[in-house]
Amino acid sequence: MRGNQMGKTENEPKRRILIIDDNTAIHEDYKKVLKGVASDSELDQLEAEMFGSSETPLNDSPEYETFSAFQGRDGYEMVKESIEANNPFDMAFVDMRMPPGWDGLETILHLWKADPDLNVVICTAFSDYDWSEVATKLGTNDKWLILKKPFDPAEVCQLAGALTEKRKLSTALNTRLSWLESEVRARTKEIEAREERLQTVLDVAPDGIVTINQRGEIESANVAAAAMFGYSQTEMQGRPVDILTSCDDSLTALKSMIEQVGLQQNRTVDCECQKSCGATFPSHWTIGKRIDGPGRFQTAIVRDESEHERMRANLAQAQKLEAVGQLAAGIAHEINTPAQFVGENTRFLKDAFDDIGTTLESLQRLVDKCDSDSLATEEKEAAKHAIDQSDIPYLVSEIPKAIDQSLDGISRISAIVRAMKGFSHPGSAEMALTNIHECLDNTITVCQTEWKYVAEIERNYDECLALVPCNAPEINQVFINLLVNAAHAVADSLEKSTETKGNIIVSTKAFSDHAEITIQDSGVGIPKANCSRIFDPFFTTKEVGKGTGQGLSIARSIIVDKHNGKIEVDSRPGEGTTFRIQLPLNRGEEVLSSQDENSAHQPLAEMVV
Template identity: 40%
Template structure:
């Protein structure tokens, strides 16, 4: 019985073990299914998040084949994901400038670092031109490059349009502020041109009278009947007309009038160049000429309180820039310099300060320095001067946008540098450096 009972007991133990193993297997299967479900749910959640992002999200593998094409890319380019996935990126019918994209992808992979491409022009599905900003990011674990690249971007057409409108509004605000001074600058040469023309009108009347007397004398001489009385009358007429004075002053009046006309023409040209909206793309310009035009436009702001000294590099190469924006930067700094000097010298009746504007080439850069002998910038606010709306000026004299705008234009739009050197009681020098090769600066910024 013991053995039999033992046998029965052994079978019961084996049966319990099998049940326990079966339960564990079921639990493992349930746990595995739960994990798979959780992973699937997480993946779906990630897909929903990616799909809801309004930015372009495109990924390519090491062979440039598209592996992800989100709804924003479908909407912006008008290309369904089904037509893009699995195809080489360059075979996708995107109507944009491919050269910077290809070069950017190569740089991104080569340096394993993000590359930012601003203001890429493309054709929208509706046929209109748009602007895209793209950042190329390498994908990998951070230790080894996989060759995969993420293209993250957005349509910035409206933003660029608003920026241009703001820049133009700022420019027109500046022109409005300078209008009275510009009118005075035009009125002064116009007045002496008018005075000279009136003098020439009177002189011409006297000369015509003399000329008629000479004609009469000539007729008498032809007949051989010139009398002493006629000669005396002619001499008296020459003396009354003050012929020597007229012969001396008429050339001066003409020269002064031409100078006045040139002065007015220069002001009008400077105003036209300054107020023009300018090119939306980089244009190589003569920076010395741009500075001369801006100095002319701002003349009434500085002429009473400062002497203007220019030291332009005659061999300065053409500089790629946005002319309208750069002119506004120069104007803001020159006007600020005049105001800083006015705070020291008052109306200039007891002496003037000095504004010095210089240019020079520094390798792959061009440097512009605008110095003043004003108050200098207090140490407590030096870190804030490029902040939007920060100003120490009285209401009506400044909005706090000038230097913030200058920083945005130089640093963000031109990949340049703007700094300053200052000493309280001595003055300030603003230093602007612009690159001669914008493409190389984009790559350097990306690295």
């Protein structure tokens, strides 16, 4: 007889086998076969009858521990107890006919109620059931096998080894699965906790966070994004990103940027967005690198720039008012000078008019006497005296001069007031065709107290320069920042030289597609190391208290970001500085219609050192 191929493992626990049979001798024969011991002589006949052979099995089978039950009900109770003790049987040999109690089929059904994973071998020579009925009752599964009598001891050993090994592996597998399920539950709980923390972070984030799939649809949106666009989070899911903007140019720029973003970079774009109610607002998008895979998506952080734009406008206006405030004392002095001689001339005219009135009255009386032919000597003397007192020749000579001086003073005052009004007016956000020369003249007038005593202003205007589409108040802000800086630079240079005054040259030039404005000074110049930083916010080379460091930063923002122009600086220490501004010469309506498009571009300020 061939032996079992499953050898013993060191320290392996014995495999537990339950034998349910109403014949005591059968129990002993099972035990002998499973222990690998040869039958003694008085059992040879029974062994031959039962097993059909007297060969001794090989002693390489696993070690088994056998348990006996002589009725099906007893076997059922033993299985129940083994389950309760957490020490189940590995398999059971069950005889089919065990009168007067349960037969083998009924016994197996009860055993499986106690232990659903118990492997069973049905041992029988006769059966009260048709095999198809057995299969119907027990089901077509791998938990039961049939061993017909007489059977070979090798079959018993093979079945015992295979089924107990199966139970062993099944138990190990169930243990492993249980551990894996426990790990999965723990990991799932950890992932859920992380997702909850992440969701909390997303919900409290002040900026909108949107995920976009490869079809250009919104997969998710946080609370801020939903509030920003006026939808619920559920309403945004699955809808195209097109709903977030009504501007074709902005949508094109946004989609183009989404497509350009790769696996290793983030990109930004400014565009006009639209709320569900139709209201629009400026926004800044930061589009994260693409996450590839079956669920490829991109993450976008959306920031509502409305408040930022308001703050930037307020900052520019505050800068303008700050400049006006710094110039207020000088402007008051400039207005006071013509106002003084206007007042003096007015008082002179009043006194002169009194004298002229007295003279005219005397002359009138003289005329009246002449008409009545009763002219007396005293009337002639009175008229002569009045004429002498009023000094008519002097009045005739000085009164026209006083009137001209007064008119000139009034004109100067009016010019300053008009320039101040035009410069300080907040204006609107719209572009308009503007006379750049008028803007320059107004600015020069407003800040004349800064340059009047340190520099001579030279104007070189190109008369061919047409009206330029721009925002006049903002351009005025740029001009005054550059002119005041130029005046300060010239003043600093005069402290180190014997010159009485420096020079500031303001020039314009017309090109086919742009207007160029140049402001050149003979000041101290800008050190090369600082040229790359002069447009940075709050950077200044002036002494403490003389500037905020915001002037050139605001100038760059106005020219580059808002007007899509350029601002360049060319400076040489000790020789002076030249600022060159270029503004596009588009038609007014084209500029108005392309402001959103321009805002989507981000040209950099060019600097020439």
